[in-house]
Amino acid sequence: MKIKDTPGRIVFKVINYILLTILALICLAPLWHVLMASFSNPTTLQQHSGLILYPLSSEGHPLTLGGYRIVLKNDSLIRGYANTIYYVGVGCFTSIALSALSAYCASRRNVIWMKYLMLVLLFTMFFNGGLIPTYMVNKNLGIVNTRWVMITTGAISVFNIIILRTMFMQLPMSLEESAQLDGAGHITILIKILLPLSKATIAVLALIYAVGKWNEYFTAAIYLTKSRELYPLQLVLREILIEASSPPGMDGDIHTVLGGQDNAKKLVEYSTIIFATLPILCIYPFIQKYFVKGVLIGSIKG
Amino acid sequence: MRLVDIKKDWKKNKVIYFLALPTVIYFIIWHYIPMAGVVLAFEDYSPRGGVTGSEWIGIANFINFFSTYYFGRLMRNTIILSVFSMVINFPAPIILALLLNEMENRYFKKVVQTISYMPYFVSTVVICGIIVDFFSYDGALTDILVNMGVVERRDLMVYKPMFRPIFVFSGTWQGVGYGSIIYLAALSGVDQELYEAAKIDGAGRWKQTIHITLPGIKPTIIIMLILQIGSLLNVAMEKVLLLYKPQTYEVADVIMTFVYRRGLLENDYGYSTAVQIFNSVINLLLLMTANAISRKYSETSLF
Numbered sequence: 001m002k003i004k005d006t007p008g009r010i011v012f013k014v015i016n017y018i019l020l021t022i023l024a025l026i027c028l029a030p031l032w033h034v035l036m037a038s039f040s041n042p043t044t045l046q047q048h049s050g051l052i053l054y055p056l057s058s059e060g061h062p063l064t065l066g067g068y069r070i071v072l073k074n075d076s077l078i079r080g081y082a083n084t085i086y087y088v089g090v091g092c093f094t095s096i097a098l099s100a101l102s103a104y105c106a107s108r109r110n111v112i113w114m115k116y117l118m119l120v121l122l123f124t125m126f127f128n129g130g131l132i133p134t135y136m137v138n139k140n141l142g143i144v145n146t147r148w149v150m151i152t153t154g155a156i157s158v159f160n161i162i163i164l165r166t167m168f169m170q171l172p173m174s175l176e177e178s179a180q181l182d183g184a185g186h187i188t189i190l191i192k193i194l195l196p197l198s199k200a201t202i203a204v205l206a207l208i209y210a211v212g213k214w215n216e217y218f219t220a221a222i223y224l225t226k227s228r229e230l231y232p233l234q235l236v237l238r239e240i241l242i243e244a245s246s247p248p249g250m251d252g253d254i255h256t257v258l259g260g261q262d263n264a265k266k267l268v269e270y271s272t273i274i275f276a277t278l279p280i281l282c283i284y285p286f287i288q289k290y291f292v293k294g295v296l297i298g299s300i301k302g
Numbered sequence: 303m304r305l306v307d308i309k310k311d312w313k314k315n316k317v318i319y320f321l322a323l324p325t326v327i328y329f330i331i332w333h334y335i336p337m338a339g340v341v342l343a344f345e346d347y348s349p350r351g352g353v354t355g356s357e358w359i360g361i362a363n364f365i366n367f368f369s370t371y372y373f374g375r376l377m378r379n380t381i382i383l384s385v386f387s388m389v390i391n392f393p394a395p396i397i398l399a400l401l402l403n404e405m406e407n408r409y410f411k412k413v414v415q416t417i418s419y420m421p422y423f424v425s426t427v428v429i430c431g432i433i434v435d436f437f438s439y440d441g442a443l444t445d446i447l448v449n450m451g452v453v454e455r456r457d458l459m460v461y462k463p464m465f466r467p468i469f470v471f472s473g474t475w476q477g478v479g480y481g482s483i484i485y486l487a488a489l490s491g492v493d494q495e496l497y498e499a500a501k502i503d504g505a506g507r508w509k510q511t512i513h514i515t516l517p518g519i520k521p522t523i524i525i526m527l528i529l530q531i532g533s534l535l536n537v538a539m540e541k542v543l544l545l546y547k548p549q550t551y552e553v554a555d556v557i558m559t560f561v562y563r564r565g566l567l568e569n570d571y572g573y574s575t576a577v578q579i580f581n582s583v584i585n586l587l588l589l590m591t592a593n594a595i596s597r598k599y600s601e602t603s604l605f
Contacts, residue, residue, distance in 0.1 A: 006506070008506075009507060012404070012507070013404075013406075016401055016404055016405060017405075017410070019401060020401060020402070020405065020410070020411075020414045021414075023398070023414065023418060023478075024413070024414045024417040024418065026475065027417050027418050027420055027421055027475065027479065028417055028420070030421075030432050030436065030475075031420070031421075031424070031432075033442055034432060034435075046440075049440065049442075049445040050442055050445045050446055050449070051442050051446070052442070098324060098325065098328070101321055101322075101324065101325065102322065102324075102325040104321070105318055105321050105322035105325065106322075108315070108318055111311065111315045111318050111319075112307070112308060112311040112315075113311075113319070114318065114322070117322060117325070117326070120326075120329065121325075121329060124329060124333040124334075124337075126586060127337060127582070127586075128333060128336065128337065128582070129333070129335070129336025129337045129338070129339045129340055130336065130339075130340070130561075130575060130578040130579070130582065131558075131561055131562065131565055131566070131574070131575075131578060132339070132342060132561075132565045132566070132571050132574055132575045132578070133335075133336035133337070133338075133339025133340060133342060133575065134332065134336045134339075135565075135566065136336075136339060136342075136353070136571070137331065137332065137335050137336055137339070141331075152328075152332065153332075155328065156325060156328050156329070185317070186317050186318065186321060187321075211423070214425065215425040215426055215427075217425075217426065217427050217540070218540045218543070222566060234425055234426075234427045237425070237427045237428060237431065238427050238431075238544065240431075241427065241428070241430070241431025241434065241435075242427065242430060242431060242434060242544050266435075269431070269435065273428055273431060273432065276425070276428060277424055277425070277428055280423050280424070280425075281420065281423065281424075284419065284420065284423045285416050288416065288419055291419075291480075291483070292483050292487070295480075295483045295484050295487070296484070296487055
């Protein structure tokens with residue numbers, strides 16, 4: 001039964017279209033501005049006011065890829081990318097492996113002390129030592145200014161353990177029992193039976209971890225103060241975008257490539273943002289459904 | 303639990319205990335030892351004495367904190383920033399979800415959703431870099447605000463009255479789309495038959511929203527609210543750290559940024575640990591209170 005829309009409903013629909021369109025434009029505008037600015041001419045860029053909707057150039061001041069040339073030449077940025085990929089990759093593997101192992105142990109029934117393991121873990125969600133004591137522990141372990149600190153920080157998350165444990169406990173017991181009869185050990189059961197069955201959940205958890213690790217700068221800012229060569233991308237970005245300084249070699253490159261034009265540093269900043277963000281922006285539309293799933297998994301816990 | 307049982311259990315489940323060992327060690331080292339580290343807050347920490355050898359000064363660090371000029375400023379900034387953020391950024395995703403839910407053009411809805419998630423995938427550092435650029439002396443948004451007559455031309459990042467709005471609304475920009483996911487999921491779970499029944503009773507769209515849709519997603523809203531209140535004092539500290547400048551400390555410095563500066567930049571370990579403990583205790587109290595209130599009035603609670 002199709003009821004005709006009332007006039008009020010039609011007005012609402014129109015307003016709704018307009019509001020959502022405006023919202024989408026607002027979400028898009030800043031990044032569009034940066035993208036367009038990143039190959040505009042720096043001199044023209046400086047004279048422009050307001051949002052940039054198309055690449056800017058003018059008579060005698062052509063469009064330029066100079067910003068990107070400088071970015072791609074810069075060792076700090078490239079190394080930052082490589083470091084971040086390392087932290088994300090190794091961190092993701094370690095984190096998921098340890099979380100799965102913990103969840104497996106915590107999901108065992110009839111093991112006396114495992115009941116208390118969950119309590120011990122949950123307790124840390126409400127109480128923690130905080131910044132300074134944690135810093136001192138890492139310092140005493142001697143892992144400050146090494147790659148280790150980037151991997152160990154946040155390696156096991158209680159949240160992941162809770163989710164995987166629930167997941168494992170919901171799987172039919174008979175699967176494990178028959179495997180046990182065939183002589184499978186705990187590790188075999190975990191790797192060959194439980195993990196494949198919770199593949200989708202694990203993918204989601206891994207993705208959430210990866211995005212967190214990709215974005216993280218604070219841990220690195222605290223613990224990697226004396227080792228530039230270990231900087232993740234975000235820390236190099238902070239240097240360029242926030243602290244308005246340049247990593248070694250960049251100022252020289254700006255001078256050679258852009259001939260010391262006014263505002264050349266701005267152009268490089270825009271190119272840096274695109275360089276650091278474009279890969280994620282190209283990927284996210286295809287993996288967004290996993291994040292939607294992630295949010296839902298999170299809400300079940302609550 | 304008898305000793306015999308424990309022995310039998312150990313024999314049978316040795317492997318499990320062995321497998322749990324890495325987890326236990328990890329949590330002891332990175333969670334429980336730091337927890338013990340809170341004794342720092344009661345010491346006049348000196349590197350030579352270390353945690354165990356420094357002078358015990360009781361609650362002097364706390365008293366010291368409460369009596370400084372910083373206490374008022376930090377509390378004020380932390381509370382204003384978090385409450386302001388919450389008032390704007392908590393309802394925003396709900397409203398967006400309701401609007402999206404009313405959108406019948408599925409293709410259009412999908413496109414808007416995908417675009418609205420985008421800012422969430424941009425890293426904090428880059429977001430702050432864009433903010434710093436947009437609100438600089440001749441930044442794009444400074445231009446727009448000047449043209450609208452809202453502000454005089456200046457570097458808005460060092461202009462005190464603008465810090466909070468910039469901080470909060472950039473948060474809306476980043477989080478509104480992603481935040482709406484959970485409510486959209488809740489909305490799709492509302493029983494469709496209720497709407498049919500309401501239509502037969504002659505309820506219009508607005509009435510349906512008030513009487514069916516909102517009650518339908520109320521549990522989700524409440525859970526999200528409790529979680530938010532529980533972390534009220536955990537203002538997005540990493541973002542503040544990127545955006546604030548000595549010129550804006552007056553309105554921007556929050557408890558956790560202060561802990562970071564005093565503790566790690568000025569090496570005042572005891573004092574900053576005391577400040578952080580204060581922060582955690584307040585957070586926990588807020589979480590408990592929110593949970594208790596919600597359990598009493600709406601039968602929805604975290605624990």
